[in-house]
Amino acid sequence: MPGPFSLLPHVELFEAPTPLQELMNLRAVIAAENGSCPQLYIKRDDMTGLAGGGNKTRKLEYLLGEARKQNADTLITAGALQSNHARQTAAAASKAGFACTLILFDTVPYQGALYRRSGNLLLDKVLGADLVIEDGTADAAEVFERVMGNISKADGTPYLIPVGGSNSVGAIGYARAAGEILDQAAAKQIGLTRIVHASSSLGTQAGLLTGLAGRASDVRVTGINVYRHDTEKMREDLTDLTERTADRLGVRRVGAERFEIVDGFLGEAYGVPTDEMKAAVSTLAQTEGILLDPVYSGKAMAAMIAMIFRGEIGPEETVVFLHTGGMPGLFAYEEEFAG
Ligand SMILES: Cc1ncc(COP(=O)(O)O)c(C=O)c1O
Known part of the structure; x- marks a missing residue:
């Protein structure tokens, strides 16, 4: 683990980097229906290797x-x-x-x-x-x-x-991940514009925003609310946690316009399946052979696909979907997928 993050107290639990892969099949399926689709990549944090992986x-x-x-x-x-x-x-x-x-x-x-x-x-x-x-x-x-x-x-x-x-210590892990994603994108000559991922306790998003700010990157971070109906409260909590993380790392604070939390994809409640989630989980499994989860990454993928169809994520963009893990949850929701 090179760089300043190695100087902070930590215990090594996995070997970075996790893979950054192109989602060519998903892109083709969306483009066939929608007429266009941004370039799509997936950051495989489901592959950290620790008992099923995840963020x-x-x-x-x-x-x-x-x-x-x-x-x-x-x-x-x-x-x-x-x-x-x-x-x-x-x-x-x-x-x-x-x-x-x-x-x-x-x-x-x-x-x-x-x-x-x-x-x-x-x-x-x-x-x-x-x-x-x-x-x-x-x-x-x-x-x-x-x-x-x-x-x-x-x-x-x-x-x-x-x-x-999710406190300012845990969020350091995602401040470091932000640099990892930027480095991989640069090595693959990917002109990354946005990262999309599921947000609940907000440490992932706070860490990413802090890490990007530390590298003076303006890549957007779009958190999908999979947690509660009060999105405004989530935005406040995200602002607070990001400030505390930036202060801990001595990085400049993040501008208010960067705190993006998208609602409309939670459904009835946290942990309750939605039809869009089920479709997104099946689509990614059947186009790319990648398994999402019913509570977080499935709802986040449903949101990303819907935002592409609505034009909220434009065809000129290059998006990394951060796969935050959760696949073991599929087994707890057996009847949703059993056909
Ligand atoms: C699979 C998965 N994705 C996303 C999240 C959300 O991450 P955060 O709590 O940092 O917002 C979690 C949190 O439990 C999770 O388990």
Whole structure:
């Protein structure tokens, strides 16, 4: 890991760079129907190699660096029952020699038969994490306090990782990724104009914006809201997290016009399938042989395709779709894809 990012506390969890691949078949399919299509690439952060991969690998490198610095021996984090972040944290803990407790809240109003058994939840068990499962009405602060107390009583030293790994430490992983994408695009002579990806806890987007600002790049970052109906609140949180990340890295702050969060693709709620998501997952699988997920990257791909058809992403653009992972989630949503 060359450059300034190697000087910050981190634990190496994967070998960068992840592949940057052209989506020629998807482009041809869209162009056949739409008359035109921008150049499309995909950044394969689903291929980090850590227990199914995904965007959390990059954040966890820096979060585990902090945990080590603080002499912690047990990682604690939280998320929904099918949290990819929880699965990646369990895997990172295994690889780096930490114990791991995952607090999983049963909050998603999806009643699929395998949602509460398979997918990420199954992998959390295979990875050996201790699971604390709470229903949606539980008081999160009280649960955290109880779990932290139990670990301390057993002489453990806990390190608390926020939901989604999204604080100014975790976001460093995506500030670094921004440089990786720019370097790959330059090496392949790709005139990149925009990165599109799923946004929820916002560390990915905050990190990318900070990393691009650090390289004086004006590549747009379009975050697709897959998380909540209040997009304005998301934009405020993104502004705040990006400022904190920029300050931590000593990079100039990002202009307000750069905080782009697109709504209209969430559907009923976080984790609830939409028809557009199902079509996007099937289309990418059947044109490119690449698997997306039902909660994040599938909804983000649906948004990117819709924005191309609406002319909001023009044919003159060159777009990188950031594949943030999540494929194990497909197994929890079996009946959506079983035909
Ligand atoms: C597969 C996947 N994509 C995208 C995201 C969103 O990333 P962020 O929380 O940094 O906004 C997540 C977060 O959990 C995720 O698991």
